[in-house]
Every structure is written in structure tokens, then in C-alpha cells.
Amino acid sequence: MSNNFVQNMIQGLSILVVDDNAYMRRVTRMMLMNLGAKSVYEAGDGLAALEIIRIFDPDIMVIEWDMPVLNGPEVMRIVRSPEVFPRPELPVIMLTDRARRSDVVEAMRLGAHEFLIKPTSPKALQDRLLSIFCNPRPMVQIGDYYVPEPRIRRQAAPSPA
Numbered sequence: 001m002s003n004n005f006v007q008n009m010i011q012g013l014s015i016l017v018v019d020d021n022a023y024m025r026r027v028t029r030m031m032l033m034n035l036g037a038k039s040v041y042e043a044g045d046g047l048a049a050l051e052i053i054r055i056f057d058p059d060i061m062v063i064e065w066d067m068p069v070l071n072g073p074e075v076m077r078i079v080r081s082p083e084v085f086p087r088p089e090l091p092v093i094m095l096t097d098r099a100r101r102s103d104v105v106e107a108m109r110l111g112a113h114e115f116l117i118k119p120t121s122p123k124a125l126q127d128r129l130l131s132i133f134c135n136p137r138p139m140v141q142i143g144d145y146y147v148p149e150p151r152i153r154r155q156a157a158p159s160p161a
Helices: 003-011 022-034 046-056 072-079 101-110 122-134
Strands: 014-018 039-043 060-063 092-096 114-117 139-142 145-148
Touching (some): 003 122, 014 022, 014 046, 022 039, 022 122, 039 046, 046 072, 060 072, 060 122, 092 101, 092 122
Parallel strands (some): 014 039, 060 092, 092 114
Antiparallel strands (some): 139 145
């Protein structure tokens, strides 16, 4: 993909950055703007994030796990409620310093499209945005959870004997 294509695609997105740390919100915003984003909203907690989603209808949300009021998983549970919330299919990148496998698994179970560990790089953030928008996955109900359709795990071809 050409840099122009990537920059034009990202330029057209409105992105919500949710983090209780103002410095981290600013760093993420700057990375997004350097990648070409023109419309970046910020929220300092989950409650403000839900309000921004309702009012401004962003194309994607980048959210921290640990926050006061409503944390990332609580916001995910609300957003991924098709019968209650107006944007249950909103693409979500969980951007957090939680690096345990169990946290990644939980974020995916709650409906995150992508997971990034802080500190991240502009390239990693760009790759997650491209993954979401160039390879979209439909939302599906799996048990009690409304999530992006799981990626198909490719099995390695059997080795010749």
C-alpha cells in the first residue's frame, strides 16, 4: 500500500482517544495526527467516551484499560450492547500497559478489534488502523458477547515425511 493511500485513509477517519492520563492522550493524538488524522476527539474517562460516541459518532476508538469512573472493559461491555447502545459495531483498539496474555484474551472476548501495549509506535498504531479498515470483520454474537468475527487461524501445512 502506498503512503498516500494510507495517509488519505487515516485522514478521513474520526478517532476517539480515551485515557485518563492527559499526557498519554496527547502522545496518542500526536501519533495519529502525524499519521494523517485530522479529526481526533479526547476523553479522560469512560463516561465522557460514551457521550462523545453518542454525539460525534467517531469511526474508531482507542481506549485505555485502567481508568476511573468507567474503565475500558466496562466501556466495552456498554458499547457492545446492540440492544442498548447506538454504535455496537464501533471498531476498538485497546491501548494499555497491561501485557499479560489473559488481558489480551479478555479484551478480545469483550469485543476489541486490536490490542496494543504501551508504549507503542506510530507504525504499530498505523498497522492496527489498517488491519481494521482494510480487512474489516463483521460483528457476531458469541454467547453473551458481541464481537468482531474471530480471525481464522491458519494451520501450517503438514511437513513432508
